Amino acid sequence: MRNPWRLSTGRGKLFVVLGLVIGLTAxxxxxxxxxPVALLLLLAPLIAWLLVGGLRLRLAAQRELxxxxxxxxxxxxxxxxxxxxxxxxQGVLLFxxxxxxxxxxxxxxxxxxxxxxxQRDITYPLVARNRGRFSTGPLLVRGEDAFGLVTHDRQFKATTEVMVMPRMYPLSKSKLLGAGSNTGESRPKTIGTLGPDDVMxxxxxxGDDVRRIHWPSTARRGEVMVRREEQAWDPSATIILDSRRNAHVGSGPDSSFEVAVSAAASVAQHFLDQRFGIDLYHADGSVARPSSPDGHQLTSRQVLMHSLTDLRLSREETMTKGLEAELAGQSGELLIAICGLLTPxxxxMLLRARRTRAASMAMVLDVPEWEAGxxxxxxxxxxxxxxxxxxxxILREHQWRVVELPREKTIPEAWRELELTGAGR
Structure with a gap:
């Protein structure tokens, strides 16, 4: 049982002091x-204590979110x-x-x-303002008598976990990405529909067989190029997310980093919907591959979103660690980079990461313009x-498809522009 004096409010303590003073004076x-006045002043806090703190308050609470x-x-x-x-x-209960x-x-x-x-059911609205994992609760109950003489705080143990994920935007279905050349050859490719008949x-x-030399590409690039060995087609894509602290500006949901995370989530989900395997890398290394062993798309999405929900800005000053991890486990014919502030x-390093992939794209946040706002x-x-x-x-000169993402442009707009942008533009 708690000390009655500690449960008394300032008013309750004043009643006790005044009661003692008046009683001694009398x-x-x-x-x-x-x-009688002194006795009333002394008994009032005591009765309040018995009602609020001295007796067992039987409360039950269930919470949902x-x-x-x-x-x-x-x-x-x-x-x-x-x-x-x-x-x-009971007197007044404050929750x-x-x-x-x-x-x-x-x-x-x-x-x-x-x-x-x-019994009462209380509902209240909430809004997910920031990405991450959060906990609501526990519920605090403060019992108080009608005169405000005694308070008693009690706390339930139950809490509810909430996961706030990055915003994902539906991206336009992959359109034809034609890559014309000055030789007159056109090699149309559609992201998400690349297959074994495409020229790789x-x-x-x-030691390469001269019969595998691809003359149009040799003429266009000025160096001997050969067709790649035939291999089983395994549609997959690699996403590199620039999570360096020094490459982004702002804070909260409108920061350049949160937009980059949202872009990575949107692009990854876009390819998962097309049954692509996805490898995701950031400045600190790799993220668990969000492709489930059984190919279940819902499981894949959950792994992806859980990984991106927990992702935080990195103290790494370069992209070396993440790109080295990507080079060590390189897979997939597509490379998509979501970048912040770039350096040569x-x-x-991104050029090294591309190597012999069929296509490479970069969605680069216009961080200088972002910072100006x-x-x-x-x-x-x-x-x-x-x-x-x-x-x-540098990226454009080496046949990357590049689009800049300023603050006022949406991710779906940037993706549509990226699809329509020819390599090297």
Whole structure:
């Protein structure tokens, strides 16, 4: 049983002090008429303590929150069902359900009345403001008498886990990406429909059969190119997500990094829908491959979204670790890079990552323009901006399809533009 003095409010303690003072004064001065007042002041906090803190308050609570997996910006609904089963009437009950700031404001509500038995269902709205995993609860109950003399705090143990995932956007179904050449040859390819009949080439290596030389590509590139060996077609794509802290600006859902994560999730889901295997890499290395062993697309999506939900900005200053991991486990005919602020060194490393893949694309956030829209944001130096532009040019000059993503452009718009952009443009 708790110390009654600790449960007393400032008003309750004042009642006790005044009761003692008046009672002693009445005894010392021989004023018996003051004793009833002193007794009332002393008994009021005691009775309040018996009702609020001294007797067992039988409360039951059940909590729900739905949905428990949402994307940034989605609404949620919380519900708390509270039931009181006690023969003794309770004064005022104050309830507060803990909610992290990333999901909204903590709801507070009051129950009062003399009915010893009651049940209430309380619902409240929430909004997923930031990506990550969060916990709502526990529910805090503060019992208080009608005069505010005594309070007693109790806390339930139950909590609810919430996962806020990156926002995914539906991307246009892959359209024909034609890559014309000055030789008059046209090699149409459709992302997501590449197959064994498509021409796959690589650089000539000593010992290659001269009958496998691909003359149009040799003429176009100025070096001997040969057809790749026939192999079983395994449609897969690799996504490289630039998660370096020094490559992004802003904070919260409108930061360049959150947009990059959303873009990576959208592109990955786009290819998963087309039954592609996906490999995802970031600045710190690889992410668990979101392709389930049995090819179940729902499981694949869950693995992908769980991985991206937990992803945080990296302290790595270069993309070396992530690209080395990609080179070590290179697979797939498609390479898609979601980049922040680039440097020529970053671009050269991305060229190494492409090697003999059929297609390589880069969605590059226009971070300098992004940063300019942030009040009080740090200003990139002229050299950093120049390096960023040079990195873009290096990718374009080496047959990458590149599109820039400024703040005002949506991810589906950037993807549509990327599909329509010819290599090297």
């Amino acid at each position: 005894l010392l001065l021989g004023q018996p008429d003051l004793l 739905w949905p428990t997996e949402v994307a940034i910006g989605d609404p949620m609904t919380g519900e708390v069902a509270i039931a009181k089963r006690s023969a003794i009437p 507060a359900d803990h909610v992290p700031a990333e999901l909204g404001e903590s709801p507070r509500f009051v129950m009062s009345g003399l009915d010893p038995h009651w 080439i690589r650089e000539y290596r000593p 060194v970053d671009a050269e 942030i009040p009080g944001g740090a200003t990139f130096t002229a050299q950093q901006i120049e390096d960023h532009r040079e990195g873009l040019n």
